Amino acid sequence: MTKPKVGFYWCASCGGCEEAVVDLHEAILDVVAAVDIVFWPCAMDFKRTDVEAMADGELAVCFINGAVRTSEQFEMVELLRRKAGVVIAFGACAQSGGIPGLANFTSKAAILANVYEDTRTTVNPHKTYPQATVQVPEGTLTLPVLDETVRALGQAIPVDYYLPGCPPPAKLIADAVGAILAGTLPAPGSVLAPNVGVCHECTRKETKPEKMLVTQFKRPHQVLIDPAQCLLAQGLVCLGPDTRSGCGAACPAGNMPCTGCLGALDQVRDFGAKALSGLASVLDAGEDAAIDAGLAGVPDPAGTFYRYSLPASELFAKLPE
Amino acid sequence: MSDTPAFEPRIVAFFCNWCTYTAADLAGTARLTYAPNVRVVRIMCSGRLDPQFVVTALRQGADGVLIGGCHPGDCHYQEGNYKMLRRFHLLKRMLKQFGIDDQRVRLEWISASEGDKVQRVINEMVAQVRDLGPLALVGKPTPHPDASEKHAAA
Ligand code: SF4
Numbered sequence: 001m002t003k004p005k006v007g008f009y010w011c012a013s014c015g016g017c018e019e020a021v022v023d024l025h026e027a028i029l030d031v032v033a034a035v036d037i038v039f040w041p042c043a044m045d046f047k048r049t050d051v052e053a054m055a056d057g058e059l060a061v062c063f064i065n066g067a068v069r070t071s072e073q074f075e076m077v078e079l080l081r082r083k084a085g086v087v088i089a090f091g092a093c094a095q096s097g098g099i100p101g102l103a104n105f106t107s108k109a110a111i112l113a114n115v116y117e118d119t120r121t122t123v124n125p126h127k128t129y130p131q132a133t134v135q136v137p138e139g140t141l142t143l144p145v146l147d148e149t150v151r152a153l154g155q156a157i158p159v160d161y162y163l164p165g166c167p168p169p170a171k172l173i174a175d176a177v178g179a180i181l182a183g184t185l186p187a188p189g190s191v192l193a194p195n196v197g198v199c200h201e202c203t204r205k206e207t208k209p210e211k212m213l214v215t216q217f218k219r220p221h222q223v224l225i226d227p228a229q230c231l232l233a234q235g236l237v238c239l240g241p242d243t244r245s246g247c248g249a250a251c252p253a254g255n256m257p258c259t260g261c262l263g264a265l266d267q268v269r270d271f272g273a274k275a276l277s278g279l280a281s282v283l284d285a286g287e288d289a290a291i292d293a294g295l296a297g298v299p300d301p302a303g304t305f306y307r308y309s310l311p312a313s314e315l316f317a318k319l320p321e
Numbered sequence: 322m323s324d325t326p327a328f329e330p331r332i333v334a335f336f337c338n339w340c341t342y343t344a345a346d347l348a349g350t351a352r353l354t355y356a357p358n359v360r361v362v363r364i365m366c367s368g369r370l371d372p373q374f375v376v377t378a379l380r381q382g383a384d385g386v387l388i389g390g391c392h393p394g395d396c397h398y399q400e401g402n403y404k405m406l407r408r409f410h411l412l413k414r415m416l417k418q419f420g421i422d423d424q425r426v427r428l429e430w431i432s433a434s435e436g437d438k439v440q441r442v443i444n445e446m447v448a449q450v451r452d453l454g455p456l457a458l459v460g461k462p463t464p465h466p467d468a469s470e471k472h473a474a475a
């Protein structure tokens with residue numbers, strides 16, 4: 001039997017998702033034994049022409065991490081979509097925009113001005129900016145163009161499955177690979193992780209009070225965290241109740257409140273608005289002043305609740321100035 | 322005279338069943354006229370107002386969202402309106418970070434007998450949002466149909 005061909009690609013990403021594949025440790029050897037990796041530019045020497053030479057649908061599965069922000073990334077994901085039978089959005093950036101998606105709180109013009117003019121270490125007297133094409137004696141040089149906004153992968157091409165997390169936990173990756181090889185993938189469009197909240201897996205869940213009441217939200221550096229008690233009950237901004245599990249609640253186990261990287265549950269439309277709702281609801285304050293004081297521990301609500309999902313959110317981006 | 326029709330804002334109003342919706346009914350039976358720009362959605366309690374409703378309304382074409390609930394202490398379910406108030410504080414702060422003007426999302430306590438307050442609040446808000454102009458959100462790329470739909474169609 002010929003082994004299924006698999007590709008990995010990255011777009012606007014940090015490299016952490018590539019690292020997560022290697023974090024399978026020895027298990028990666030089983031993966032390599034079972035599939036044929038025919039495209040993985042981060043780890044091995046492949047070129048775009050290798051992909052172009054493939055027949056449409058020749059790749060059984062392509063894992064794509066990162067958000068889509070440049071013309072080159074869009075060309076590549078369209079190309080890979082044609083070549084792959086199944087496309088899996090790998091990681092928070094591909095699933096919902098992730099950390100690079102926070103760039104939708106600013107504009108392309110502001111980003112370029114900051115990088116090419118305003119930073120203190122930049123000297124750019126002729127205001128030289130990158131151009132899509134430039135003529136040199138040897139011919140025409142081209143560069144990819146930055147899009148106005150950051151898109152999640154599913155906003156650029158049709159996606160078959162989502163593997164959530166920042167980066168996806170090794171267990172979810174191994175389970176997904178197992179399901180691919182066994183032919184037991186769920187219905188297309190599914191998120192390849194359980195549809196229950198992080199609290200479900202949390203070692204602290206027994207201490208989560210029936211009726212949660214918090215008088216003051218606090219930031220982790222402001223308190224000595226009790227290592228056994230529910231973090232939310234201690235007033236820390238833990239998004240565990242709103243976030244999909246699959247990580248084994250690793251962050252709360254390490255005294256770190258959940259920041260929501262595995263994203264929304266199936267029944268939620270807008271992660272940030274939902275998480276905001278849950279958090280504000282447990283505040284034990286009735287007067288305006290007490291409410292504001294209690295919520296002072298959430299100084300950046302937009303960044304807190306849309307940390308991994310701004311492009312997938314209803315509002316998508318900040319209004320132009 | 323200019324050819325472009327004057328901007329007429331669209332306001333989505335979420336009114337709680339027990340107070341503000343009843344007040345809107347009262348305004349109707351009392352024949353109090355108010356600006357026709359408001360689409361009222363009845364919810365059982367202002368505490369049922371999920372902030373997802375607000376961002377979804379704004380995305381789907383509302384220029385403003387008005388939320389009406391019972392006065393503090395009067396909630397039919399004891400504390401739903403307090404829950405709403407807390408969410409509202411945080412939501413307002415977050416919407417500001419998106420560059421959305423404060424006047425576009427408003428919370429008012431209106432009891433069942435305050436038909437006149439329904440009239441005043443709606444007229445005030447419509448005038449304010451008319452002055453602000455249309456809410457010009459950045460266009461959201463339409464999600465590509467999931468492969469599930471692609472397969473289903475095939
Ligand atoms: S999902 Fe997280 S780990 Fe993966 S590329 Fe994005 S920021 Fe990095």
Ligand code: SF4
Nearest residue numbers: 199202230231238240
């Ligand atoms: S610490 Fe966080 S994840 Fe754990 S039970 Fe409490 S709220 Fe849930």
